[in-house]
Amino acid sequence: MGSVKVLGVNGSPRKYGNTFKMLWLALRGADDLGAETRLIHLYDYHLEPCMACYSDNLYECHFPKACPLYERGDKFRELAEAVLWADAIVFATPVYWFMASGKLKTFIDRLTALENMIYHTGRSLLDGKVAGVIAAGEEAGAANALSWMLLTLNMMGFHVPAWGAAYYHGRGDVLENEQATLDAYNVGVAVVRLVKALRGEHAGSEPWYRLDVRERVADLVEELRKIAEEEKEKARETRPWLL
Amino acid sequence: MGSVKVLGVNGSPRKYGNTFKMLWLALRGADDLGAETRLIHLYDYHLEPCMACYSDNLYECHFPKACPLYERGDKFRELAEAVLWADAIVFATPVYWFMASGKLKTFIDRLTALENMIYHTGRSLLDGKVAGVIAAGEEAGAANALSWMLLTLNMMGFHVPAWGAAYYHGRGDVLENEQATLDAYNVGVAVVRLVKALRGEHAGSEPWYRLDVRERVADLVEELRKIAEEEKEKARETRPWLL
Amino acid sequence: MGSVKVLGVNGSPRKYGNTFKMLWLALRGADDLGAETRLIHLYDYHLEPCMACYSDNLYECHFPKACPLYERGDKFRELAEAVLWADAIVFATPVYWFMASGKLKTFIDRLTALENMIYHTGRSLLDGKVAGVIAAGEEAGAANALSWMLLTLNMMGFHVPAWGAAYYHGRGDVLENEQATLDAYNVGVAVVRLVKALRGEHAGSEPWYRLDVRERVADLVEELRKIAEEEKEKARETRPWLL
Amino acid sequence: MGSVKVLGVNGSPRKYGNTFKMLWLALRGADDLGAETRLIHLYDYHLEPCMACYSDNLYECHFPKACPLYERGDKFRELAEAVLWADAIVFATPVYWFMASGKLKTFIDRLTALENMIYHTGRSLLDGKVAGVIAAGEEAGAANALSWMLLTLNMMGFHVPAWGAAYYHGRGDVLENEQATLDAYNVGVAVVRLVKALRGEHAGSEPWYRLDVRERVADLVEELRKIAEEEKEKARETRPWLL
Numbered sequence: 014m015g016s017v018k019v020l021g022v023n024g025s026p027r028k029y030g031n032t033f034k035m036l037w038l039a040l041r042g043a044d045d046l047g048a049e050t051r052l053i054h055l056y057d058y059h060l061e062p063c064m065a066c067y068s069d070n071l072y073e074c075h076f077p078k079a080c081p082l083y084e085r086g087d088k089f090r091e092l093a094e095a096v097l098w099a100d101a102i103v104f105a106t107p108v109y110w111f112m113a114s115g116k117l118k119t120f121i122d123r124l125t126a127l128e129n130m131i132y133h134t135g136r137s138l139l140d141g142k143v144a145g146v147i148a149a150g151e152e153a154g155a156a157n158a159l160s161w162m163l164l165t166l167n168m169m170g171f172h173v174p175a176w177g178a179a180y181y182h183g184r185g186d187v188l189e190n191e192q193a194t195l196d197a198y199n200v201g202v203a204v205v206r207l208v209k210a211l212r213g214e215h216a217g218s219e220p221w222y223r224l225d226v227r228e229r230v231a232d233l234v235e236e237l238r239k240i241a242e243e244e245k246e247k248a249r250e251t252r253p254w255l256l
Numbered sequence: 257m258g259s260v261k262v263l264g265v266n267g268s269p270r271k272y273g274n275t276f277k278m279l280w281l282a283l284r285g286a287d288d289l290g291a292e293t294r295l296i297h298l299y300d301y302h303l304e305p306c307m308a309c310y311s312d313n314l315y316e317c318h319f320p321k322a323c324p325l326y327e328r329g330d331k332f333r334e335l336a337e338a339v340l341w342a343d344a345i346v347f348a349t350p351v352y353w354f355m356a357s358g359k360l361k362t363f364i365d366r367l368t369a370l371e372n373m374i375y376h377t378g379r380s381l382l383d384g385k386v387a388g389v390i391a392a393g394e395e396a397g398a399a400n401a402l403s404w405m406l407l408t409l410n411m412m413g414f415h416v417p418a419w420g421a422a423y424y425h426g427r428g429d430v431l432e433n434e435q436a437t438l439d440a441y442n443v444g445v446a447v448v449r450l451v452k453a454l455r456g457e458h459a460g461s462e463p464w465y466r467l468d469v470r471e472r473v474a475d476l477v478e479e480l481r482k483i484a485e486e487e488k489e490k491a492r493e494t495r496p497w498l499l
Numbered sequence: 500m501g502s503v504k505v506l507g508v509n510g511s512p513r514k515y516g517n518t519f520k521m522l523w524l525a526l527r528g529a530d531d532l533g534a535e536t537r538l539i540h541l542y543d544y545h546l547e548p549c550m551a552c553y554s555d556n557l558y559e560c561h562f563p564k565a566c567p568l569y570e571r572g573d574k575f576r577e578l579a580e581a582v583l584w585a586d587a588i589v590f591a592t593p594v595y596w597f598m599a600s601g602k603l604k605t606f607i608d609r610l611t612a613l614e615n616m617i618y619h620t621g622r623s624l625l626d627g628k629v630a631g632v633i634a635a636g637e638e639a640g641a642a643n644a645l646s647w648m649l650l651t652l653n654m655m656g657f658h659v660p661a662w663g664a665a666y667y668h669g670r671g672d673v674l675e676n677e678q679a680t681l682d683a684y685n686v687g688v689a690v691v692r693l694v695k696a697l698r699g700e701h702a703g704s705e706p707w708y709r710l711d712v713r714e715r716v717a718d719l720v721e722e723l724r725k726i727a728e729e730e731k732e733k734a735r736e737t738r739p740w741l742l
Numbered sequence: 743m744g745s746v747k748v749l750g751v752n753g754s755p756r757k758y759g760n761t762f763k764m765l766w767l768a769l770r771g772a773d774d775l776g777a778e779t780r781l782i783h784l785y786d787y788h789l790e791p792c793m794a795c796y797s798d799n800l801y802e803c804h805f806p807k808a809c810p811l812y813e814r815g816d817k818f819r820e821l822a823e824a825v826l827w828a829d830a831i832v833f834a835t836p837v838y839w840f841m842a843s844g845k846l847k848t849f850i851d852r853l854t855a856l857e858n859m860i861y862h863t864g865r866s867l868l869d870g871k872v873a874g875v876i877a878a879g880e881e882a883g884a885a886n887a888l889s890w891m892l893l894t895l896n897m898m899g900f901h902v903p904a905w906g907a908a909y910y911h912g913r914g915d916v917l918e919n920e921q922a923t924l925d926a927y928n929v930g931v932a933v934v935r936l937v938k939a940l941r942g943e944h945a946g947s948e949p950w951y952r953l954d955v956r957e958r959v960a961d962l963v964e965e966l967r968k969i970a971e972e973e974k975e976k977a978r979e980t981r982p983w984l985l
Contacts, residue, residue: 025308026305026306026307026308027308027311027312030308030311056305062269062299062357062358062359062362063269063352063357063358063359064269064495065268065269065270065273065350065352066495066497068270068273068350068394069270069495069497069498069499070497070498070499073497107308107311109306109308109361109365109368110364110365110368110408110411111404111407111408111411111642111646112355112361112404112408113361114305114306114361114365115305115306115358115359115361115362115363115364115365116305116306116358116362118352118355118356118357118358118361118362119305119358119359119361119362120358121353121358122352122353122357122358125352125353131951131953135949135953136949136951137949137951140904140949140950140951141904141949141950142904152642153639153641153642153645153666153668154642155639156597156638156639156640156642156643156893157404157642157643157646159639159893160597160643160889160890160892160893161354161355161400161889163889163892163893163896163902164354164885164888164889164892164907165353165354165355167892167902167904167905167906167907168353168354168905168907170904170905170950170951171904172901172902172903172904172906172936172950173892173896173901173902174901175869175870175871175896175899175900175901176896176897176899177896177901178893178896178897180639182639182668183669207901210939210940210942211939211945213939213942213944213945215942216940216942220864220865220866220869220870221869221870221899221901222860222865222866222869222899224864252307252309252312254309254312254313254316255312255313256312256313354885354889374708378706378710379706379708380706380708383661383706383707383708384661384706384707385661395885396882396884396885396888396909396911397885398882399650399840399881399882399883399885399886400885400886400889402650402882403646403647403649403650403840403886404646406646406649406650406653406659407642407645407646407649407664410649410659410661410662410663410664411662411664413661413662413707413708414661415658415659415660415661415663415693415707416649416653416658416659417658418626418627418628418653418656418657418658419653419654419656420653420658421650421653421654423882425882425911426912450658453696453697453699454696454702456696456699456701456702458699459697459699463621463622463623463626463627464626464627464656464658465617465622465623465626465656467617467621511794512791512792512793512794513794513797513798516794516797542791548755548785548843548844548845548848549755549838549843549844549845550755550981551754551755551756551759551836551838552981552983554756554759554836554880555756555981555983555984555985556983556984556985559983593794593797595792595794595847595851595854596850596851596854596894596897597890597893597894598841598847598890598894599847600791600792600847600851601791601792601844601845601847601848601849601850601851602791602792602844602848604838604841604842604843604844604847604848605791605844605845605847605848606844607839607844608838608839608843608844611838611839637797643890647840647841647886650840651839651840651841654839738793738795738798740795740798740799740802741798741799742798742799
């Protein structure tokens with residue numbers, strides 16, 4: 014079977030903000046349990062909004078054949094490959110107006126093609142995968158974004174481990190918030206443990222909410238501070254308004 | 257002051273489905289009260305997802321100046337003109353995965369530029385407008401979409417009249433559902449009454465939930481049946497999978 | 500017509516916490532515009548959970564006749580009197596597990612009897628009233644509570660003024676948060692302005708989001724600090740675990 | 743270890759309605775996989791609303807010691823015993839005003855005492871259990887109720903299996919809806935499979951969304967029809983308005 018494969022999906026246009034930071038910590042949590050990880054920034058991929066072929070004709074929605082959107086430079090197929098590769102996926106979104114970003118919503122809408130294979134083959138292409146969810150923002154809405162993601166992913170075929178959700182709501186840098194960084198790290202740990210349990214490997218007998226990893230998380234936070242700074246510097250080129 | 261101006265925003269890619277039908281009925285409701293109406297199909301306008309300049313630098317988010325997205329063929333400015341023209345806006349969305357469509361979410365995210373003028377001039381460009389909301393879909397999620405839209409629009413500056421929300425959830429044609437067509441029509445009536453009240457004109461003393469308009473709605477439904485059929489035929493060209 | 504009557508409903512068991520404080524500020528905002536205000540603490544009233552007579556027989560749900568719950572020491576009728584007295588109601592809830600409190604949910608469920616009069620008389624007893632909503636809590640969920648309240652109240656017959664919603668999410672005392680105290684005060688101001696507009700009185704031409712009331716709010720905050728302290732002291736008798 | 747223990751919690755006041763029916767099917771699904779099941783009707787237990795001791799003093803919230811509410815005839819301890827007995831719990835709620843019932847919300851609020859043991863002992867009493875969720879109602883709100891339950895239970899320590907959520911929204915009898923009855927049955931099957939996987943037993947290699955159980959569900963529906971009719975007859979005594 015090999016190592017557990019965990020994909021991180023960043024739904025924020027920023028590669029150095031709180032959403033990215035929490036996702037990075039989750040992937041390091043997965044990595045600490047021996048998983049192979051990959052982080053994708055959704056904004057690197059042009060995505061057309063769903064055309065709702067399904068509403069006209071249920072069987073038109075198919076992966077990889079259908080989706081007339083591919084002709085418009087749409088990159089969904091590439092993202093889908095990463096989704097299919099993964100055993101577990103951690104979806105991270107900024108909170109825009111009390112909900113996930115429009116980019117992430119569009120991506121989730123497009124995942125219908127994978128879930129809809131249940132009508133073509135009897136099995137959703139997402140059946141049995143594991144999901145974790147993260148939301149970060151200044152204003153309210155983290156719970157709204159997380160709960161929406163959980164229900165949607167669960168109804169596409171994803172299992173969700175205990176404390177598979179984490180959020181940060183506040184003005185500042187999430188790295189200053191011990192609770193949020195711990196929660197984020199634990200999302201990555203939890204998804205890997207659940208994948209292992211589902212494979213018949215031992216899930217571990219520690220509590221599912223891990224309090225014994227504080228020092229590890231503190232070390233990772235230091236490493237992440239530098240990485241985020243570098244990403245921020247790189248970003249000045251395409252985001253000249255950055256203070 | 258002139259007639260009340262009502263904009264209808266269709267967040268569905270289909271111009272003949274339940275979302276469109278309910279929106280059309282709402283606009284006829286507004287028209288019956290003397291309003292001037294306009295219906296916009298969001299999918300006719302290319303929209304880039306929000307780049308979150310605001311998260312880097314609050315003052316970068318501005319209308320009409322900022323938004324580096326305009327360079328990419330983005331049409332937000334045109335949509336914004338329609339929004340600014342209107343006294344009231346009825347937002348209609350299909351229900352995709354328990355929420356509004358990604359297209360509508362992206363549009364709402366982009367409206368931040370108008371709301372953010374409060375930091376530039378002391379007043380949101382949406383301050384004092386009136387909103388109505390509609391959601392239609394087969395599966396669950398209408399309430400989730402409506403409640404999210406209501407909070408968001410309210411926090412951007414929109415007033416919401418009593419029964420300013422309507423939904424349809426079901427497999428079939430909304431035109432066969434008396435309750436839903438009545439609710440949709442009433443959304444349009446309500447937004448106009450509220451604009452008038454805010455202008456100092458008489459709002460009318462009838463209940464805000466109108467039961468006395470059933471015959472009128474039944475007539476409109478017959479007219480709409482033909483219109484939707486025509487739109488569906490026209491759509492076959494760009495949607496060849498239509499049954 | 501007399502002064503505008505505004506009822507504040509506190510859905511928290513504490514009469515000195517953030518929920519209460521924000522509600523108090525909202526009522527002072529209403530009072531500053533000449534309204535007559537009343538504040539009710541839901542927890543002072545025993546309320547049985549809804550028995551869903553409506554699901555068996557639509558016409559059984561009636562106010563004031565039905566509701567077999569009255570026999571159990573249930574106080575809904577008294578609360579309903581206050582609701583009917585009011586032109587506008589500000590509902591304030593603590594955030595418990597990402598939602599409004601069970602007490603407030605139960606109260607809202609029971610309001611069905613007033614809304615259901617539309618089937619008996621053609622008009623909901625709540626038709627045309629105005630609502631404001633407030634949510635306060637440490638953890639996430641304020642947006643979830645607010646959006647749920649907005650949709651529900653709107654579908655019972657309440658209009659909602661622009662920025663008729665306010666929240667606070669944080670560990671500390673809301674009185675230290677200028678934004679939240681300003682938002683809360685503005686909810687009270689907005690509901691009164693909207694009632695006046697609906698009566699045919701002038702709504703005022705200032706923006707609906709008031710930035711010019713900061714000093715006034717700061718003064719009220721000082722007054723409230725003492726009041727909350729007194730309420731907290733009084734509470735030690737029934738809440739001996741208070742630190 | 744013995745058989746998997748599954749508790750069903752009915753949050754509806756009716757023991758014969760759609761909520762009960764879907765829950766009964768879920769428990770039969772669990773039973774078909776060898777689980778021991780128990781069904782509890784929340785309305786049989788007097789429950790006081792949470793007093794938020796936690797907001798005054800984090801450590802006051804404790805199970806089984808604290809909760810001054812026990813003195814008022816409150817039955818939470820009995821319900822908690824059932825919760826602790828179970829490996830998996832299926833929570834079923836009617837949809838009242840776009841959300842779970844006030845009764846269920848109050849019960850969930852009270853579960854804080856079990857989750858809060860993490861501050862006393864380092865482990866939530868709910869850590870590692872498995873949850874399924876069901877919502878049934880005429881009007882919209884099923885998704886809202888389900889998503890709220892999923893996030894809340896997940897953040898208390900529950901894992902959620904793929905398709906661990908099911909709903910029915912419609913006017914009629916859920917037993918006439920093949921999809922909804924299948925979904926409900928599958929919730930019970932899924933929670934048992936996940937408990938087994940977490941114990942190190944084989945989870946089974948069939949898809950997590952089971953299409954091969956249609957005949958079994960059809961048989962159970964026939965059995966349930968009679969049971970529900972009997973429960974309805976019994977209920978006439980305490981619900982004389984039943985048509």
